[in-house]
Amino acid sequence: MPSPEELVKLEWGYIVDTTRCIGCGSCVRACKLENDVPDRYFRTWVERYEIGRDETVHVDSPNGALESFKSDRLADASAVKAFFVPKLCNHCRNSACTQVCPVGASFHSPDGVVLIDKQRCMGCGYCVQACPYACRYIDHAKGTADKCTLCYHRIHRGLPPACVQACPRQARLYGNLADPDSPIRRVLHERRYYLLKPDMGTNPKCYYLGLDLEVK
């Protein structure tokens, strides 16, 4: 584990390239297996957006795309546009979840990851309600809130988060935003990106490439 002095030099960020995602669910399965995520709950999931010719937006994510998607919801001819959007904790700089925690169990690590102290969390669920991205859930077996940790146990061992490693299309990228020469910084410098719900003022560190306005 790096020292606190080394941690403050890091700021972990995340990129999702929606133009590359094939909705296979490899990331969801890898996250489940890596982190023992309980059934019916997800730290990361994949949503499918299908926009019909009448501009209606259909969004679905059957079981979080754990077993991918079985068929098109709209007939191919009627779907004007369809794409997948992986979701996960946005690790916001101004996160609502950490502000509402009454016991200081939700916090920002020195390297910019929003984490939960399972020893202090009492499972009140304020943070679950506060998160505008629905990225948290209550783990009823442990009686605490739970969420994506950006695989904190992996990134400080030099391994990528399980979802990043599992993605067969390199649709997910993580890295150190504090390093101007890091691959993630280069991508953000060269490509146009979008943030989820920017009007919420949460200042997320999860950046989306190729996103559509319909995505919330």
Place this chain on the structure above:
Amino acid sequence: MANWAHVFKIFALLVAALLVFLAAQRMLRPADYGKLGNYRAGALNDLFAQAPRHEGPASAPSAMKTSWACTKKTSTAVNCEDCHGPAHLHVKFFLGEGGDEIAEASAVLPREYTLEGCLFCHRKLAARPRNFPQVDPEEHFAFLHVNDATTPCIECHGPHEPLFLLTRVSEARIHPIIQECRQCHATPVEGDHRAVAGHPVIFECRDCHRKVVEDFAGREHAFLRCTACHLFYQENESAGRIFKNGNQRFCLLCHEKKDWKNGEGWPQIVPANHPEGVEMDRDDPTLCLACHLENIHGEEAMERGAP
């Protein structure tokens, strides 16, 4: 003085409550709370203590990488653990680092070679990028005369080398993008686009390869689209790679006799019992086209750079 007694009592009570609160806070608050921020510093170590389960490609011995990783396959980015499952026990057991705690049965990687396992990535879906290989299983099985709809893909496609291409992707010919009518038309189109005034010029095979396409139309494989054998892999918005195939394994994807095929459609053979006494070795580099070219193309089409 007596008039202030009640004030002192209240003040004393407040001070006592404050002292109780501070004492309780000191006793209940973890010692490392506040060292790094408004949280318990030890929480970081708790999270870090979790052991990784997905080992990643770096953990595979080099010999395994050489023998299993196929240099020709297009899916080079697929991680072993995507199909085989987390390898933490596997690696520790076989490197002898797990002691007696890991049973061999739990160290063997689970395999996900079911039909569904492959379709997680390769089922045809409108939301998938068009340049990604996708298949409609019903359409594919009907085309191949497959009886059993649960037949796993690996009955024909090797998971480590699915298409048995003759060349690496990086060495295949750069080819302009192949347009399809459905990219612009929402419904199936009938007729010839050339008859439509002002229709954009599109790349159809016959636009550049007229002689070969006309010759092909009179041969046994004429019911196939050119891209059934000349697979096209789109690399960007304007170009891709196109392959010439004809090696044994590629042809056998359609022509190998299997129990779960109904035997109709086209000639199907058992490689070990090739008709006319020709023994087939799957690793034999001889192309099927060496004998069966007349069923597909004329001699001139085999020349490099043929129109």
